[in-house]
Amino acid sequence: MPNIASIIKGHNKRIAATHTSKEKEACNCRKKDTCPLNGNCQASNIIYKAEVKTIDNCKTYIGLTEPPFKLRYGNHKMSLNHEKHQNATELSKHIWQLKQNNQPFSINWSIASRAKAYSNESKRCNLCLTEKLIIINTDKRTLLNKRPELISKCRHENKFYINNSSPTTKHRQENHTQLRSEHRRKAKNPTTDRTQKRIHQQPNTEESLTNPQTERTRKRILRQNNTPTTA
Numbered sequence: 001m002p003n004i005a006s007i008i009k010g011h012n013k014r015i016a017a018t019h020t021s022k023e024k025e026a027c028n029c030r031k032k033d034t035c036p037l038n039g040n041c042q043a044s045n046i047i048y049k050a051e052v053k054t055i056d057n058c059k060t061y062i063g064l065t066e067p068p069f070k071l072r073y074g075n076h077k078m079s080l081n082h083e084k085h086q087n088a089t090e091l092s093k094h095i096w097q098l099k100q101n102n103q104p105f106s107i108n109w110s111i112a113s114r115a116k117a118y119s120n121e122s123k124r125c126n127l128c129l130t131e132k133l134i135i136i137n138t139d140k141r142t143l144l145n146k147r148p149e150l151i152s153k154c155r156h157e158n159k160f161y162i163n164n165s166s167p168t169t170k171h172r173q174e175n176h177t178q179l180r181s182e183h184r185r186k187a188k189n190p191t192t193d194r195t196q197k198r199i200h201q202q203p204n205t206e207e208s209l210t211n212p213q214t215e216r217t218r219k220r221i222l223r224q225n226n227t228p229t230t231a
C-alpha cells in the first residue's frame, strides 16, 4: 500500500509542524505511576496498542481515539471488568476467555501512532487510515482485531454532517434517511422565505420537505416525472 503510506506520512509531517495533538497532552492521574498510558493518558488523536501477555503468548489489539485516551480507556476497563460487557470488543472477548480459563495475564497500553481525525479542512480521516495501515502491518497470528475493522467506515466525519451546513456537507446529506430526519427537524420550525423560494425552484431538494403542502407538491411532481428523490 505505498499510496496510503505516503499520504499518511505527508499528512503526519504537516500535523507535527503545527503541534496540535502534542500540546494538550499530559496525564491527569492522581497516582502518576498508575497512569494507563505511561503519563500520556490525556493524549488525543492517537492509535493505541494493547498488548496482552500471558505465560506462553502475546496478543495485540489496535484501537483509535479522537478524544483523550483516558475516556476510551474507561470504556475498555468497563468491558474488561464487567462480564455483561465481555463482547464489547475483540480485546474484551480475549480477556474474558483468559479469565474463564484461569490464565494469568497482563495488559500493556501504548501509543502506536498519532494522526488527525477528519476535519473540514483536510476532508480526510488520517486517524482511521493510519489505524487500518497499522492493522494491516501487524502480524495476523498475534492480532486480535478482525478483518471487518479494515472496511469499517469513519465515524469522525459524522459530526460535520450534523452541525455544519457547508455546500459539500449539505450535498452529502442528501440521502434518504438523512432527508427524513431533516424533514422532521424542519417541520418543527417555521418555514423561511428563502426556503419557500427554493421549494419552487428545486422541488426535489431537501428544502422541499419542509411542510405538508410542499410535500404533496413534491409527491405530485414525483408521480409526474417518476424520478427518484436522491441524487
Ligand SMILES: [Zn+2]
Binding pocket: 026, 027, 028, 029, 032, 034, 035, 036, 037, 039, 040, 041, 042
Ligand atoms: Zn495518566
Ligand SMILES: [Zn+2]
Binding pocket: 117, 118, 125, 127, 128, 129, 154, 155, 156, 157
Ligand atoms: Zn475517522
